[in-house]
Amino acid sequence: MDMAKVNSMDFGEFVDVFGNVIERCPLIAAAVWSQRPFSDLEELEKHFFAFIDALPQSGQEGILRCHPDLAGREQQQGTLTAESQREQSSAGLTSLGAEDRQRLAELNAQYRARFGFPFVLAARLSDRAAVLRELARRLRCPPAHELRTALGEVKKIGHLRLADLLLSDPARL
């Protein structure tokens, strides 16, 4: 990790590197740049999460709606972001059998209809069996509770993406 490098970035570089920490929401990275300098990963992450927490409910739902379905249309069309592709692949969601794919598509549709946003889960911390189980379970949760759960998953995903950028692959900085 080289926070001096992060802190020296102009906003264009910063958004290029951190723009997808929150899936398809470069606006959030672009806003976080206003809070530089950052002392460490933890502080940088804190600003991403504080921005999410301060949004009105519609904005928090908006963040969720920028996420793709797991094993959904975008995966089949090859239009996932690089990060999502890697995460869904690591959970085995890019190589589902026809039956699992169909079951997931049905549950995803029920979930979207019930909550008005897609089912979001940190796929790298899961696998195909757990994804189906968790989706079936969360489908039955009260909407206000489920919004909090889903935003928690957004933060887990963001934490892993930030850690990738800052810890595992310093060459990318």
Next chain:
Amino acid sequence: MDMAKVNSMDFGEFVDVFGNVIERCPLIAAAVWSQRPFSDLEELEKHFFAFIDALPQSGQEGILRCHPDLAGREQQQGTLTAESQREQSSAGLTSLGAEDRQRLAELNAQYRARFGFPFVLAARLSDRAAVLRELARRLRCPPAHELRTALGEVKKIGHLRLADLLLSDPARL
């Protein structure tokens, strides 16, 4: 305009159609979907603008930072959004002479260094001479005043993009 069609869209369709009303900020369209149904263009637009106005200053700066420079790197690399490409072209910014291009690059760099966001202007309402003049003028404005001016330009751009989608080209809906 067919607001019945707009109001019948699921959030995926809505973000596909309106996701770039605010440049590279699909989060905002995704949030606005929470406010449906909409009675007309004016009401739909009101929700986009209210979302912008309710953001903290860092978020408003973040919106500006998602915009490309006029006649800048993204235009030269061909990575502008379709909407930006069209707008910059209509102002003659895609066919600048070497001298104008150089002058604009210098002023853009000064502007970014002074304000921490790129120079944003509704290019369709302007032309190459006016862009250079306005950039030189706005470079001298106080930062708080300039933030308000720039967000006003974001709204002009958004208004024109919404009008395109809802009025001129109903086939796209």
